[in-house]
Amino acid sequence: MRTVGLVWSGFRMNLKMLGTSSFFLLTSVVQPVIFATVAFYMFRSGGRSGTLLYASLGAGMMGVWSTTLFGSGGMIQWQRWQGTLELGAAAPPPLTLVYLPFSLANAFTGMYAMAATLVWGWVVFGVPLHLVHPWQFVLALAATVLALGLMGLVLASTFILYRYANALSNLLEYPVWIASGLVFSTSLLPAWTRPISWLLPPYWGILAIRHAALGGEVWGPLGLVVALGAGSLLLSTVTFRFFEKAARARATLSLT
Amino acid sequence: MRRFWSTFFVGGLIAYRGLFNWIRPAMYVPTMLGSPLFQLIFFTKLGQYAHAEARDFYIVGNSVQVCAMSSVYGMTMAVANERWFGTLGPLLASPANRAAVFLGRGVPVLANGLLVSTFTFLVGVLLLGFRPGLDAVPALALVVLVTVTSCTAFGMLLGSIGLRAKDFFFAANLAYFLMLLFCGVNIPLSVLPGWMNAVGRCLPLTHGIEAARDVAAGASLGDVAGLVGTELGVAAAYAAAGFALFRVLERESRRSAVLDAY
Numbered sequence: 001m002r003t004v005g006l007v008w009s010g011f012r013m014n015l016k017m018l019g020t021s022s023f024f025l026l027t028s029v030v031q032p033v034i035f036a037t038v039a040f041y042m043f044r045s046g047g048r049s050g051t052l053l054y055a056s057l058g059a060g061m062m063g064v065w066s067t068t069l070f071g072s073g074g075m076i077q078w079q080r081w082q083g084t085l086e087l088g089a090a091a092p093p094p095l096t097l098v099y100l101p102f103s104l105a106n107a108f109t110g111m112y113a114m115a116a117t118l119v120w121g122w123v124v125f126g127v128p129l130h131l132v133h134p135w136q137f138v139l140a141l142a143a144t145v146l147a148l149g150l151m152g153l154v155l156a157s158t159f160i161l162y163r164y165a166n167a168l169s170n171l172l173e174y175p176v177w178i179a180s181g182l183v184f185s186t187s188l189l190p191a192w193t194r195p196i197s198w199l200l201p202p203y204w205g206i207l208a209i210r211h212a213a214l215g216g217e218v219w220g221p222l223g224l225v226v227a228l229g230a231g232s233l234l235l236s237t238v239t240f241r242f243f244e245k246a247a248r249a250r251a252t253l254s255l256t
Numbered sequence: 257m258r259r260f261w262s263t264f265f266v267g268g269l270i271a272y273r274g275l276f277n278w279i280r281p282a283m284y285v286p287t288m289l290g291s292p293l294f295q296l297i298f299f300t301k302l303g304q305y306a307h308a309e310a311r312d313f314y315i316v317g318n319s320v321q322v323c324a325m326s327s328v329y330g331m332t333m334a335v336a337n338e339r340w341f342g343t344l345g346p347l348l349a350s351p352a353n354r355a356a357v358f359l360g361r362g363v364p365v366l367a368n369g370l371l372v373s374t375f376t377f378l379v380g381v382l383l384l385g386f387r388p389g390l391d392a393v394p395a396l397a398l399v400v401l402v403t404v405t406s407c408t409a410f411g412m413l414l415g416s417i418g419l420r421a422k423d424f425f426f427a428a429n430l431a432y433f434l435m436l437l438f439c440g441v442n443i444p445l446s447v448l449p450g451w452m453n454a455v456g457r458c459l460p461l462t463h464g465i466e467a468a469r470d471v472a473a474g475a476s477l478g479d480v481a482g483l484v485g486t487e488l489g490v491a492a493a494y495a496a497a498g499f500a501l502f503r504v505l506e507r508e509s510r511r512s513a514v515l516d517a518y
Contacts, residue, residue, distance in 0.1 A: 022426045034433045039302065041443040046308035164282045171286035174294030184305030 006093060010101025011108075018071070018109045027070055032063030032113040033120045039183050040125050053128065056121035057213055058183035061206050063113020064148055065176055071106025072152035073169030075099060076159040086254055089247075095240040096233075099156055107149030114141060137212035140222050144205030147229030151201050154232050157239040160247050182206050201228040260356045267352070268360030275337040276330055276364075288368070292322035292376045299442050300384055309444065312388075315380035316469045317441040321461055322376045323369035323404040324411075324432050330365040331411025332428040335502070336418025344419070345515055348506055358502050359495070361415075362408045369404040388472040395477040396468060402484050403464025406491030410460040412498030419505045420514070440465055460494065463487040 018024045036059035043051050079085040088098045121127035131137045155172075159165035179186070179193055180202040186194065197203045208221035247253040273279060278287050300314040335358070338344040347357070377400075380386035388396060414431055418424030436442065438452055439461040445453045456462045467483035477484075509515040 022423050023429075026426060026429050030430065031433055034437050038437055038442055039306075041447055042302060042306040042308045045443065045447045046303075046306035048306055164280070164286075167278070167283040167286040171290040171294075174291065174298045178294065178298050178301065184302050188301050188304055 003093075003097065006097060007101045007104070010098070011105050014102045014105035015108065018105060024067065024071070024109055028063055028067045028109050028112040029116045031066060032059050032117050035059045035062055036117040036120055037124075040121065040127075052121060052125055053213060054210065055183055056117045056127055057114075057209055058206065060114030060117040061144070061180075061182045061202060061209065062177050063117065064107065064110035064145060065180075065182075065202055066173055067110035067113065068103070068107045068148045068152040069155070069172055069176070070166075070169050071109070072103060072156040073159055073165040075102050075106070075156050077165045080254055083254065089244055089253060094237065095244050096153065096157075096237045099240070100153060100233075103153040103156060104146070104149040106152055107145045110148065111141070111145055131213045132215040133212045133218060136218045136222075137209065140205070140208035140212045140218060140225070143222055143225050143229070144201065144209060147201035147205060147225045147232065150229045150232035150236065153236040154239060157236055157243050160240075160243040161252070163252075176200060176202060179203065180206060199228070201225050201232070204228065260353050263352050263356035264360035265363065267357060268363045271334055271338075271361050272330075272364035275334050275341070277333055277337070278329070288325055288372055289375055292318075292325060292372055293379050295322060296376055296379055297383070303442065311384060312386060312472060313444075313469065314442060315377075315384055315386045316472050317465050319373055319376040319380055320400060320403055320465045320468050321435060321439065321441045323373040323400070324407050324435055324461070326365055326369035326372050327404060327407035327411040327460075328414060328428050328432050328435075329411075330368055331362060331408055332415045332418055332424055334361040334365060335412070335415030336421075336424040339419060339515075348510070348515065354503060354506075355499065358412065358499055362412060362495075365411060366404055366408045369408060370401065373400050373404060386472075389474070392471050392474065395471045395480075398477065399464060399467045399471055399480065399484060399487075402487050402491070403461060403468070406460035406464065406487050406494065409491045409494035409498060413494050413501060414498075416498050416501040416505060419502065420509065435459065435461055438462075458490075460487070460490050463490065 036056055039055040039059055040052055043055050076085065079088060089095060091098055118127075118129060122129050155168075159168070162168065177183070178189065179197045180200050181197065182202065186197050186203070189197075204221040204224040208218050208225055210216070211218045211221065244253075278284050296315065296318045299318050300311055303309055303314045304311065338347055377386070377396075410431075414424070414428055417427060421427060438448075438456040439459055440448075440456060441461070445456055445462070445466075448456065463483045464487040467480035467487065470480050470483070471477070
């Protein structure tokens with residue numbers, strides 16, 4: 001019960017903090033809308049207007065990933081700057097549990113991106129919002145956002161030791177968009193990148209979301225999203241413990 | 257005159273070293289080289305998937321546009337970070353020539369923008385099969401130089417806004433992403449609605465990218481002289497507007513005593 005309370009209060013607090021940040025407004029609403037518009041025009045000029053919902057969903061997922069990524073990178077860095085990282089590390093609950101609600105709130109904020117691109121596509125470009133399996137769509141979106149939040153937790157743990165976490169955030173935005181095939185098929189990429197794609201929750205997430213929206217098998221990709229999310233949670237408990245111990249031993253926890 | 261140039265070059269370099277947050281290799285390599293590399297691959301593959309334009313369209317467009325990583329963010333930091341680091345007051349209390357202080361900051365930013373664009377073109381050559389032809393390279397280099405200059409001048413204007421605006425990074429980020437949409441980087445201007453086309457023509461990059469594409473396709477420098485001249489005009493207009501705004505905001509900040517205030 002105490003764990004649930006901790007997660008809920010942390011989730012609410014971070015959600016409020018993110019709600020006042022213009023940077024997150026940019027990442028979760030403005031940037032996805034701009035990328036969606038670029039993708040719409042590119043698909044239109046290529047004569048692939050039938051794929052506009054495909055572009056809308058992909059651009060939305062790009063926003064979910066960006067918000068999770070910058071949130072996870074920033075989570076450790078901002079706490080470092082504000083001097084609260086040590087307090088979190090010294091608190092009785094495991095560090096994973098302290099940062100889990102933050103990561104979930106980051107990913108939840110990313111859902112604004114999906115809403116923004118779908119509404120933008122519908123209002124400005126007339127993209128029909130007809131979903132083939134609406135309930136499965138909601139389920140797939142929720143599971144994907146949750147899995148991305150947990151993936152963000154693994155990333156955040158590695159940022160404990162790395163002083164330039166925001167640089168890694170800047171670097172990792174496009175590669176995950178590419179390897180996950182969010183707006184184009186991964187068949188365009190070299191064959192050696194396939195295993196990387198398979199290990200990424202957004203790869204299966206966008207498949208599940210796309211199949212739920214446009215038609216196709218949802219449960220297989222959805223199962224893999226859940227499995228990879230659970231794997232991320234397990235991995236993050238190990239990595240948080242390892243990196244926290246290393247940072248304590250080197251006395252580098254609060255170094256900026 | 258000697259003092260002017262000393263403030264222009266030495267002052268500009270010192271300001272860049274002190275105020276550009278991403279100068280350390282651990283920040284520079286992932287942000288200024290890694291991000292443009294993957295941006296290029298992303299849009300080239302997206303274009304390929306959408307069957308929109310030929311591969312070189314995206315390679316040239318993005319290789320030129322990524323100079324904004326330096327021009328927009330670098331220039332914004334080089335001016336607006338003075339306030340963030342609390343050094344704006346002492347700087348503006350000094351008798352240094354304002355034009356030298358302001359414009360000198362653009363030189364390292366411009367050099368860095370050229371480096372980022374050159375790197376991205378090389379990635380295009382090595383990974384994506386971009387082959388502009390050796391005789392096109394000098395003209396392409398000149399077009400890129402002019403385009404980076406105009407983009408740096410645009411960064412000066414944004415940096416000046418940062419002297420007073422609370423969240424200057426929001427403006428810099430927004431400008432960077434809007435350039436992807438309005439400047440014909442990945443979408444031909446003819447595909448955009450009229451008003452977007454008109455906005456794009458008032459921004460830096462647009463004419464430069466068009467000229468670079470023509471040169472890469474075999475046009476001579478004379479063929480694109482009009483586009484290059486327009487890009488230079490855009491650069492002069494933004495540099496003048498940036499400097500004028502810098503002076504106005506300086507005066508206003510002194511008058512209302514909000515120089516270092518947030």
